[in-house]
Amino acid sequence: MKPLKFTTITLFPEALQPYLDSSMLYKAQARGIMAVEYVNLRDFGLGAHRSVDDTPYGGGDGMLLRCEPVFAAIESIKATSPDAEVVLPTPVGQTWNQDLARQFASSAAGKHYIILCPHYEGYDERIMSIVDYPFSLGNYVLTGGELPALILIDSITRLLPGVLGGENSAAIESFSDGDNLEYPQYTKPAEFRGMAVPEILLSGNHGKIAEWRTQQSALRSKNHNI
Ligand code: ADE
Numbered sequence: 001m002k003p004l005k006f007t008t009i010t011l012f013p014e015a016l017q018p019y020l021d022s023s024m025l026y027k028a029q030a031r032g033i034m035a036v037e038y039v040n041l042r043d044f045g046l047g048a049h050r051s052v053d054d055t056p057y058g059g060g061d062g063m064l065l066r067c068e069p070v071f072a073a074i075e076s077i078k079a080t081s082p083d084a085e086v087v088l089p090t091p092v093g094q095t096w097n098q099d100l101a102r103q104f105a106s107s108a109a110g111k112h113y114i115i116l117c118p119h120y121e122g123y124d125e126r127i128m129s130i131v132d133y134p135f136s137l138g139n140y141v142l143t144g145g146e147l148p149a150l151i152l153i154d155s156i157t158r159l160l161p162g163v164l165g166g167e168n169s170a171a172i173e174s175f176s177d178g179d180n181l182e183y184p185q186y187t188k189p190a191e192f193r194g195m196a197v198p199e200i201l202l203s204g205n206h207g208k209i210a211e212w213r214t215q216q217s218a219l220r221s222k223n224h225n226i
Contacts, residue, residue, distance in 0.1 A: 062121025
């Protein structure tokens with residue numbers, strides 16, 4: 001199967017690489033399931049200072065990403081990968097969730113996503129004209145698109161076949177069926193500082209255990225965010 005490819009466009013590749021080169025995401029790349037490339041937006045900057053930002057028309061605080069470096073960077077990637085689609089982490093995008101992660105993962109083979117990581121106060125709105133998927137990570141504002149890019153890549157990649165160990169670990173966890181949260185889990189020791197593992201889990205009765213887990217899931221999901 002062809003790997004799922006992400007090309008990140010960022011001024012700070014050093015903020016992305018250590019995470020992507022660790023643990024399961026490292027393994028996904030080593031196994032040829034997923035691939036990441038880094039494009040430094042600075043390489044497409046303007047003038048001697050390789051400038052990528054400027055002040056907003058109409059006044060206001062801070063600097064905005066300019067169109068020219070962003071368009072040039074995306075066009076340079078699309079020159080060899082014309083079907084690549086552009087993802088923009090932005091607070092005004094659609095809120096990212098497990099359903100979307102599952103949709104991206106299920107059509108992943110051979111796909112190529114360019115994730116543009118804005119920085120500074122924001123970006124020139126005309127950049128939206130070359131964006132296929134604007135996504136928000138939630139109702140808060142971050143300093144840049146790097147953390148959202150990591151979250152998008154992580155939440156999609158872990159759902160790809162061959163990335164997680166157990167066949168079912170992605171299937172039965174929190175959020176894997178709509179809004180249901182996973183039941184509580186325990187490992188050894190059976191008692192720790194006076195806290196005992198629920199008796200039922202030590203019973204060996206798989207039917208009763210499954211029932212308990214379903215109940216616990218429902219309870220947690222009902223009380224979520226209360
Ligand atoms: N960039 C800044 N804040 C963000 C958010 N909440 N989601 C996605 N991208 C962002």
